[in-house]
Amino acid sequence: xxxxxxxxxxxxxxxxxxxxxxxxxxxxxxxxxxxxxxxxxxxxxxxxxxxxxxxxxxxxxxxxxxxxxxxxxxxxxxxxxxxxxxxxxxxxxxxxxxxxxxxxxxxxxxxxxxxxxxxxxxxxxxxxxxxxxxxxxxxxxxxxxxxxxxxxxxxxxxxxxxxxxxxxxxxxxxxxxxxxxxxxxxxxxxxxxxxxxxxxxxxxxxxxxxxxxxxxxxxxxxxxxxxxxxxxxxxxxxxxxxxxxxxxxxxxxxxxxxxxxxxxxxxxxxxxxxxxxxxxxxxxxxxxxxxxxxxxxxxxxxxxxxxxxxxxxxxxxxxxxxxxxxxxxxxxxxxxxxxxxxxxxxxxxxxxxxxxxxxxxxxxxxxxxxxxxxxxxxxxxxxxxxxxxxxxxxxxxxxxxxxxxxxxxxxxxxxxxxxxxxxxxxxxxxxxxxxxxxxxx
Numbered sequence: 001x002x003x004x005x006x007x008x009x010x011x012x013x014x015x016x017x018x019x020x021x022x023x024x025x026x027x028x029x030x031x032x033x034x035x036x037x038x039x040x041x042x043x044x045x046x047x048x049x050x051x052x053x054x055x056x057x058x059x060x061x062x063x064x065x066x067x068x069x070x071x072x073x074x075x076x077x078x079x080x081x082x083x084x085x086x087x088x089x090x091x092x093x094x095x096x097x098x099x100x101x102x103x104x105x106x107x108x109x110x111x112x113x114x115x116x117x118x119x120x121x122x123x124x125x126x127x128x129x130x131x132x133x134x135x136x137x138x139x140x141x142x143x144x145x146x147x148x149x150x151x152x153x154x155x156x157x158x159x160x161x162x163x164x165x166x167x168x169x170x171x172x173x174x175x176x177x178x179x180x181x182x183x184x185x186x187x188x189x190x191x192x193x194x195x196x197x198x199x200x201x202x203x204x205x206x207x208x209x210x211x212x213x214x215x216x217x218x219x220x221x222x223x224x225x226x227x228x229x230x231x232x233x234x235x236x237x238x239x240x241x242x243x244x245x246x247x248x249x250x251x252x253x254x255x256x257x258x259x260x261x262x263x264x265x266x267x268x269x270x271x272x273x274x275x276x277x278x279x280x281x282x283x284x285x286x287x288x289x290x291x292x293x294x295x296x297x298x299x300x301x302x303x304x305x306x307x308x309x310x311x312x313x314x315x316x317x318x319x320x321x322x323x324x325x326x327x328x329x330x331x332x333x334x335x336x337x338x339x340x341x342x343x344x345x346x347x348x349x350x351x352x353x354x355x356x357x358x359x360x361x362x363x364x365x366x367x368x369x370x371x372x373x374x375x376x377x378x379x380x381x382x383x384x385x386x387x388x389x390x391x392x393x394x395x396x397x398x399x400x401x402x403x404x405x406x407x408x409x410x411x412x413x414x415x416x417x418x419x420x421x422x423x424x425x426x427x428x429x430x431x432x433x434x435x436x437x438x439x440x441x
Contacts, residue, residue: 008029008031011029011031012031012032012033014031014033014112015033015114015328015364016033016112016113016114017031017033017034017036017037017038017092017112017113017114017115018030018031018033018034018110018111018112019031019034019045019050019110019111020099020108020109020110020111021050021065021108021109021110021111022107022108023106023107023108024049025049025050025051025063025065026047026048026049026050027045027046027047027048027049027050027053028046028108029046030042030045030046034113037084037090037092037113037115038054038082038084038085038090039084039085039086040053040084040085044085050063050111051063054082054083054084055082055083064078064080064094064096064109064111065096065098065109065111067096067194067195068096068097068098068109074095074096074097074098075094075095075096075097075194076095077093077095077353078093078094078095078096078191078194079091079092079093079116079189080092080093080094082113090115090117091115091116091117092113092114092115092116093113093114093116094111094112094113094114095111095112095113096109096110096111097109097110132146132149132175133171133174133175133178133179134171134174134175135168135171135172135175136312136315136316136319137309137312137315138311138312138315139304139309139311139312141304141308141309142304142309142312145172145301145303146175148299148301149172149175149176149179150179152176152180152299153179153180153181154180154181155180155299156180156181156182156270157298157299158251158270158271158272158273158295158296158297158298158299159173159176159271159272159273159298159299159300159301160236160273160274160275160293160296160297160298160299160300160301161173161272161273161274161275161301161303162274162275162276162279162300162301162302162303163274163276163302163303163304163305164276164303164305164351165276165350165351165353166306166350166351166352166353166354167276167303167304167305167306167351167352168303168351168352168353169234169274169276169303170189170232170234170274172274172301172303173189173232173234173272173274176272177230177232177272180230180270182228182229182230182270185226185228185229185230186225186226186227186228186229186230187226187229187230187231187232188222188225188226188229188230188231188232189231189232189234190203190204190222190231190232190233190234191234191235192233192234192235192236192238192239192243193234193235193238197240197242197243198212198259200239200240200243201242201243201246201259202215202219202221202259203221203222204221204222204223204243204246204247204256205221205223205224205246205256205257205258205259206218206219206220206221206223206224206258206259207219207221207258207259207260207261208258208259208260208261210260211258211259211260211261212259212260215259215260218258220258221256221258223250223256223267223269224258224265224267226267226269227267227268227269228268228269229269229270230269230270230271230272231269231270231271231272232272232273232274233247233271233272233273233274234273234274235274235275235276235277236273236274236275236296237275237277237279237282237287237288238275238277238287241286241287241289244288244289244292245289247292248289248291248292248295250267250269250271251271251292251295251296252295254266254267254268254269255267271296273296279293305348305351306348306351306352306355307347307348310344313340313343313344313355314340314344316352316355316356317335317340317343317355317359318334318335320355320356320359320360321333321334321335321359321363321372324359324360324363325363327363328363328364330363330366330368331368331369332363332366332368332369332370332371332372333371334371334372335371335372335373336371336372336373336374338373338374339372339373339374339376339377342374342377342381343355343358343381346381358378358381359372361378362376362377404418
């Protein structure tokens with residue numbers, strides 16, 4: 001009992017909503033943040049079927065725990081919406097995983113979720129600011145993408161957005177849609193990686209009653225609902241081959257059939273697709289049809305990883321600090337130079353999403369009224385900085401002090417320009433100078 005009470009206290013201290021369900025999908029735990037986000041008290045929901053309480057957008061086709069059971073993979077950073085106690089819809093970002101006992105047998109599931117209301121409002125405000133529809137990018141590569149989006153604003157051509165996970169492909173898709181001729185029409189999104197084949201076909205093209213298990217009534221698909229508008233197909237390269245054939249037909253002819261039906265229906269939908277897959281590898285391995293690729297890749301957009309546009313990092317850091325300081329009601333406006341230098345030198349394998357999560361973590365941990373400092377950074381970032389500094393020092397020592405003197409003279413002892421040419425921060429350069437000076441003594 002003491003251990004259970006301790007665990008509940010930990011979960012109640014989190015800013016994210018957390019709930020667990022048993023094997024019958026009845027709610028068994030509900031933390032304080034979940035109460036705050038939904039308006040329901042723990043007593044009102046425990047013992048209730050979660051889908052009947054929240055009517056999550058994802059529940060219409062498959063609940064998050066159901067998807068995890070079907071695919072065997074945990075669900076991360078999935079955007080959806082729930083109906084809260086007062087009847088309003090609230091946008092959330094959720095994660096879902098299966099709970100297993102000591103014998104590795106499933107006995108329930110856990111869902112954590114965040115309220116996105118504040119962030120959505122902030123992004124709406126940014127649509128009229130100096131940022132490009134909420135996308136932060138001052139680098140040459142990002143400005144080229146912004147120019148391309150404006151150039152294709154009067155076109156209905158299909159777009160394929162490629163980039164690593166976390167680079168902001170969905171934001172690019174949003175910007176393409178909101179600047180297009182169809183900006184006032186339906187804009188529906190489907191993550192093709194979270195649905196098994198039958199469910200994905202049903203999600204896209206609809207089904208008729210009795211087409212498969214749980215098909216209790218006729219249901220239109222996204223292509224039918226989005227007629228006249230736009231569909232965003234995320235992770236399109238993970239779409240089953242049979243569904244790829246059906247999608248190809250929509251792109252070529254604008255026609256489809258619901259699952260379990262032979263009636264041909266027409267639709268007029270613009271498709272924006274995205275993938276983090278290596279396209280050449282997917283084509284060579286037969287995971288992506290070549291004819292579908294060429295139909296999707298009419299207008300290609302390549303989003304660079306964050307490590308290739310480090311000049312954007314200070315702007316992104318400032319942007320996320322402002323966002324999350326408002327969300328968590330904290331008076332934090334900036335980050336100190338040493339911590340920013342670590343962020344600039346860190347490789348960011350998770351790209352902008354990882355950076356956003358890091359800033360949220362730091363805002364939660366930082367004291368009100370104080371800038372973010374190196375003291376709050378996780379050890380992962382600090383150790384990365386040590387490796388970077390040691391590598392820079394080792395490289396410099398190989399050519400001795402003369403190389404550094406030449407660079408300083410070249411830039412008239414402007415340390416900022418020297419640091420930029422070396423690809424390091426001013427603080428690192430200062431430590432290198434100090435280190436070399438101490439070696440001379």
